[in-house]
Amino acid sequence: MRVIAAGLLAFVLAGVAWAGSRAPVLDAPRGEKCVEDAATMRRSHMDFLRHQRDETVHRGIRGARHSLAGCVECHANAKDGAVLGSPSHFCQGCHAYAAVKLDCFECHASRTRAAQAGRPARSP
Amino acid sequence: MNPVDTSRRAFLGGTAAFAGVALAPGILLYEYAAAKAPGEAVSSAVRWGMLVDTTRCASGCTACVDACHSEHGVPKPARPTDAQWIRKVELKDLRTGAVRSAPVMCQHCAEPPCVDVCPTGASFKRADGIVLVDRHTCIGCRYCMMACPYKARSFVHEPTAGQKTDTPRGKGCVESCNLCVHRVDRGGTPACVEACADAGHRAIVFGDLNDPASEIAQRVRAATTTQLRADLRTDNGVRYLGL
Amino acid sequence: MSTRPAPAHRSPPAWPSGTAPRGFAALAAAGAAVLAVALGAAHYMEEHGHVVTGMGNQVVWGLPHVFALFLIVASSGALNVASVGSVFGEAAYKRRAPVSALLALALLAGGLMVLVLDLGRPERLVVAATHYNFRSIFAWNMILYNGFLAILVAYLWTNLERRFVPLSTPVGILAFVWRIVLTTGTGSIFGFLVSRQGYASGLVAPLFIAMSLAWGLAVFLLVQGALARWHDAPVPEAFRLRLRRLLGVFVATVAYLTAVLHLTNLYWAKQAAFERFILVDGAPYAWLFWAGWAGVGTAVPLVIAFHPRLAGPRATTIAALAVIAGAFAQLYVFIVGAQAFPLEIFPGYATSSAFRDGAVAPYVPSLPEALLGLGGIALAYLIVLAGARLFDVVPRGIDAPAADGGG
Ligand code: SF4
Ligand code: SF4
Numbered sequence: 001m002r003v004i005a006a007g008l009l010a011f012v013l014a015g016v017a018w019a020g021s022r023a024p025v026l027d028a029p030r031g032e033k034c035v036e037d038a039a040t041m042r043r044s045h046m047d048f049l050r051h052q053r054d055e056t057v058h059r060g061i062r063g064a065r066h067s068l069a070g071c072v073e074c075h076a077n078a079k080d081g082a083v084l085g086s087p088s089h090f091c092q093g094c095h096a097y098a099a100v101k102l103d104c105f106e107c108h109a110s111r112t113r114a115a116q117a118g119r120p121a122r123s124p
Numbered sequence: 125m126n127p128v129d130t131s132r133r134a135f136l137g138g139t140a141a142f143a144g145v146a147l148a149p150g151i152l153l154y155e156y157a158a159a160k161a162p163g164e165a166v167s168s169a170v171r172w173g174m175l176v177d178t179t180r181c182a183s184g185c186t187a188c189v190d191a192c193h194s195e196h197g198v199p200k201p202a203r204p205t206d207a208q209w210i211r212k213v214e215l216k217d218l219r220t221g222a223v224r225s226a227p228v229m230c231q232h233c234a235e236p237p238c239v240d241v242c243p244t245g246a247s248f249k250r251a252d253g254i255v256l257v258d259r260h261t262c263i264g265c266r267y268c269m270m271a272c273p274y275k276a277r278s279f280v281h282e283p284t285a286g287q288k289t290d291t292p293r294g295k296g297c298v299e300s301c302n303l304c305v306h307r308v309d310r311g312g313t314p315a316c317v318e319a320c321a322d323a324g325h326r327a328i329v330f331g332d333l334n335d336p337a338s339e340i341a342q343r344v345r346a347a348t349t350t351q352l353r354a355d356l357r358t359d360n361g362v363r364y365l366g367l
Numbered sequence: 368m369s370t371r372p373a374p375a376h377r378s379p380p381a382w383p384s385g386t387a388p389r390g391f392a393a394l395a396a397a398g399a400a401v402l403a404v405a406l407g408a409a410h411y412m413e414e415h416g417h418v419v420t421g422m423g424n425q426v427v428w429g430l431p432h433v434f435a436l437f438l439i440v441a442s443s444g445a446l447n448v449a450s451v452g453s454v455f456g457e458a459a460y461k462r463r464a465p466v467s468a469l470l471a472l473a474l475l476a477g478g479l480m481v482l483v484l485d486l487g488r489p490e491r492l493v494v495a496a497t498h499y500n501f502r503s504i505f506a507w508n509m510i511l512y513n514g515f516l517a518i519l520v521a522y523l524w525t526n527l528e529r530r531f532v533p534l535s536t537p538v539g540i541l542a543f544v545w546r547i548v549l550t551t552g553t554g555s556i557f558g559f560l561v562s563r564q565g566y567a568s569g570l571v572a573p574l575f576i577a578m579s580l581a582w583g584l585a586v587f588l589l590v591q592g593a594l595a596r597w598h599d600a601p602v603p604e605a606f607r608l609r610l611r612r613l614l615g616v617f618v619a620t621v622a623y624l625t626a627v628l629h630l631t632n633l634y635w636a637k638q639a640a641f642e643r644f645i646l647v648d649g650a651p652y653a654w655l656f657w658a659g660w661a662g663v664g665t666a667v668p669l670v671i672a673f674h675p676r677l678a679g680p681r682a683t684t685i686a687a688l689a690v691i692a693g694a695f696a697q698l699y700v701f702i703v704g705a706q707a708f709p710l711e712i713f714p715g716y717a718t719s720s721a722f723r724d725g726a727v728a729p730y731v732p733s734l735p736e737a738l739l740g741l742g743g744i745a746l747a748y749l750i751v752l753a754g755a756r757l758f759d760v761v762p763r764g765i766d767a768p769a770a771d772g773g774g
Contacts, residue, residue, distance in 0.1 A: 055165075057258050060250060060309045062162035069289045107259060107294030109197075109287040116197075116288060204423035204723065211722040218715055228712065228724070237562065243509065245500040263495050264487015266427040267505050273562030275710055275722065279427060279487060281418040295416045296487030352712055356562060367713070 024093040030074045035065045045071075049104075068104060073112050081115025162310045171234075171253040172303055173333040173361035174317070175340050175349065176226055178215075180327035181320075183225040186212055188328065191319030192229075195304065197288035207278035207293075209301045210316060215367075224366065227316065227328070229301035230255060230276040231352060232361035238268035238277065247298075253333075253361050254303045262297040269298060273353045276300050333361065388597045391756050398749040405742020408735035409484035417487065420736045425728035426706045431485040433698045434740030437582065438478030438747060439512070439553055440575060441694070443546040444583015446471040448610075449522070450546075453539025459606050463591070464539065465526045465760035470590055470751055471546075471583070472519040477747035479512055481740055504555045511549045518542045527758050550579045557701075564641035565705025568631065574624045578694065581617035584610060585668075585690035592684055594755055600763035602680075611683045615672025618690060622665045625697070637711075644708050645700060649727070652704035655696040664693010703730055 034041055036048075048066035055061045064070075072083050075090035083091040084105055091110075095102040114120060160166065192210045193200060201208040210229035216222070236255050238247045246262035249255050257268075257277075269277045277300040284294050290306035293299055304314035317330045331340035343349075349363040412419055422429040449468050452461030483489055499506045522542050525535035554575030557566040588610055595602045629646065632638040645652050671677045671686035707728045712718065718725035755761060 053260060057256065057260070058248065058250065060160070060166035060252070060305065061164070062306065062309045064163060072289070107284070107287065107292040107297075109289045109292070113289050116286075201721070204425060204728065205418050206424075208424065208722045211720045211724070213713070213718050213720040213722075213724045215713055215716040215718055218717055224716075228720075237560075239500075240502050241505060241559065242500055243503045243505040244495055244498040245503075246498075261491075261494050261498050262488065263491045265505065266487070267503075267556075269424070269427045270560055270706070271562065273710060274712055275425065275724070278424045279417065281423070282416040296413075298487070353562065353714075367716075 024097045025088055026093045027075065027077045027088055027090050029090070034074070035070070068108055069113075072108075072110065076112045076115065081112040082110050084110045160309065160311070166250050166252040166254075166309070168251040168253075169334060170251075171333045171361065172308060173232065173253070173331065173340055173363065174303075174314070175329040175343055176362065176364045177327045177329070178224045178226045178364055178366040180325050181225045181227065182323075182325055182327075183214060183223065184212075185225075185323060185325065187319040187323040187325075188212075188227050188316035191315040192301070195288070195315035196291040196302075197286055197293070198291075205279075205281040207280060207299060209278065209299070226364060226367075228274060228276070228352075229316070229362065230272075230303075231274055231358070232301075232303060234359035234361065235357065237271040237273065237356075237358065241267045241271040243267065250305075252308075254305055254308070255300075256302050256305065257298055257300065259292060259294065259297045259299070264296040264298065266298060272300075273356055273358065388599075388756070390597075391752070394597075394752055395749065398745050398752060401745035402742050402749060405738050405740075405745060406484075408738035408742070409489075412485075412735050412739070413489060419733060421731045421733045422736070423728070423730075425709075425723060426703055426730040428702055428706065429730060430699075430703075430732040430736040431481050431739050432702055433695060434743050435478045435481040435485070436553070436698055436702065437691075437694055438474045438481065438743050440550060440579045441582040441586050442471045442474035442478060442579075443515075443550045443553075444579035444581065445474055445587050446519075446542060446546050447580055447583055448587055449539060450543040453536050454543050456536075459603070459609075462762040463606075464535070465523060465758065466591060466594065466755075466762075467587060468519050468522045468526065468542070469754040469758075469760055470587060470747075472516065472523070473747040473750035473754070474583075474586065475512060475516060475519070476750055477743035477745075480746050481743035484739055484742075485736075504552060504559050508549075508552045508556060511545070511552050515542075515545055515549050518545055523758075527760070546579075547576065550576045562710065563705055564632075564638050564708065564711070565645070565701065568628055570624060570628045570631070574621070574628060577617065577620040577624050578697070581614065581621050581690055582694045584614050584617060585687040585694075588614065588683060588687040589691075590751060592680065594751075594761050597755070598761045598763065600761055607680060607683060608678060611672055611678070611686065614683075614686060614690065615669055618665055618668045618672070622661075622669075625660075641705075641708050644727070645704050649704060649707070652700045652707070655704075656700050659696025660693045660700065663689050664696055668693075706730075 036044075049068055049071075052061075052064055052066040052068070055064065056067065071091075076083050077085070077089055083089055084102075085092065087093050087096060091102060091105070109116060160170075189210050189212055190200075192198075196209065198207050198209060210227050213226055213228050215224040215226065217224070232249075232253055232255050234249075234253065236247070236249055239249055239255065242248075243265060244261045244263055246258045246260075247255070247268050248258060264279065266279055269275075269279060277298050279298050280293060280295050282295055287293055291302075304312070304316075307314060313330050314328075317328045320326060320328045329340045329343060331338040333341055333344065335341055343365070344363055347365055349365050350367045351358075351360040351363060420429060420431075446467055448460050448466075449464035449471075451457050452464045452467075483492060486492075488494075495509065499509075501507070518538065518541055522535065522538045525531040525538050551572045554572035557563075558568070558571040560566045588607075591602055591607075591610075594600075629642060632642050645656060647653055667689040668686040671682050671689075707730055709718075709723070709725050709727060712724065
């Protein structure tokens, strides 16, 4: 498993490097750094989220480091406060580029709390 | 497991204390102690419940229903396929003709039939007595809706839009009153309780049934309250007064 | 199923030259067309959500569940002929064990397909297969259904491959026990719903067993007749007459248990209002109960089964069709009627609300639901058709003890 995954990753990374010029231009996030370094996030954000979802749903742990709501708050588009909507919106852009199905937002809010409340989308 | 953002915690603690003051002045201190910090796991030392005082609930008032649905981003229900987390039921005593009005929502049963029947374990009861659906594992079989004695659950019949951050919801899963678990986890009070108080009725009391000093425990001790369909022995967390 | 047909057959070889049944392609195409339409309907339901069905938040299980329950319950009963053969060693039954098992397999597969495609999240079948709540009778049923499918495959194999024929009796006994448990489990899906007036009775599980015997045998009679014509291998008269009488006995048993169920419900004052709804004034339900179930589904087959002048094959076919029609009526009343009746949440109070508390819920099935249900029948039909084409399951020639393949 591991080996295959590593191989796949290398393959994907090589592809990314090759296609570097065509890599999507994504909305710039808020703040200086993410909850983990970028490489870790790229590789494992789904594992973090899956772990966190059980912690939150079943054990009531809120506001944790790896919460999906947290992703949205920082990575939303500065104007409309969303992570979906165009190829430059953070989640949609990257998932489209990597051709990975993104179904979190069939149920989860794809906009910041501020945007839902009709306030300016995001603090800068 | 990770450092909690303390400024935020202080802020939320502040709101909780405020709500506590507004609702139950005498017992603020204890309620504050019972509330957990957002980053802490729920514990079975607590059993959340609600007391509905039907003598205070106003016929025709739907403040709790409206507040619930806007809190959770549920569109105003109109058709039999629309989700309805809470509803106002108008009651008429068949013998005396006395009329009453009461909100009905998930009763947060201690022995929840919905949890017993759910094939995947998506329906579950948290340690603190709140009954929830884990939408990640709900397959939409609706067996829980067949089993619930209170018609408390709704199936999402259509694609959803405009979800709230704290209430993910989507087509094909079952949902119901979650006792505003996102507020409770941060030390707050359910939206319906707040709205009812704001409307001047104060017909719903929320609190920890296990805490002898809480307002709800005291009132449940002081007067005879009813659990709906007590014959089914589901031991509901929601109690009714004046039925 | 996993064996190649030709070399493994018992004698006589599958199709002595020139006797292979005709029209397979056309018959299969017709079934496949219905199945394709049903899959389209299911896809439509999944795209748009269940809002395109007649089901809502009060009637949460509707026509698809009527079809699925019929198929699943009939599946267990369809195995009856094989059981009589394996468990009681009756030669005439044993020769027809393969048809019986094939039919049971087909009906169960059809029923499960409908059940799964009606889920709000059918794509999460993996979740259903990996997360079990062992307190849920529904989860147990998943295990029972899958186990039954596996046992049926094994049973068919032991019947069709000569080397394994000696094993067919023990496997047949296992299948017999399994199917009784399975039907009890299916009945318990409802029997556990204590909060619903219509289901809270210990009689539900035995009633389901009786229904499975009657419905399964009715379907078996139809399929046996059709296969006999397709293969030009008439069913021996004596055998058909025995099954006809058996059908009468089963139908009478169902009628008896149903009567007891309703009478005991009437005895409990709490249930009287519900019984009145189902039996007297509930719009389509009382009508379906009396005309559909009692009239067509019970009286007609009983008369045919025991009237000496109605012993012909055509009358038997009519009796079987009547039992099936009655079964649908009975299930519709049992499943939909029981949900349409309002839950009693505040005993002693008249209730009203914007969520139809205290009111009878309307339910009008929509086209996609009906098509999905028919798809289950189409799948069962295709499986029987293909099975009968690939394997030597249809007995030909005279029933004689010597012609029996073994043990
Ligand atoms: S009221 Fe219904 S949904 Fe709520 S816990 Fe009880 S059975 Fe489950
Ligand atoms: S609809 Fe979902 S929550 Fe309800 S019983 Fe089925 S899987 Fe469980």
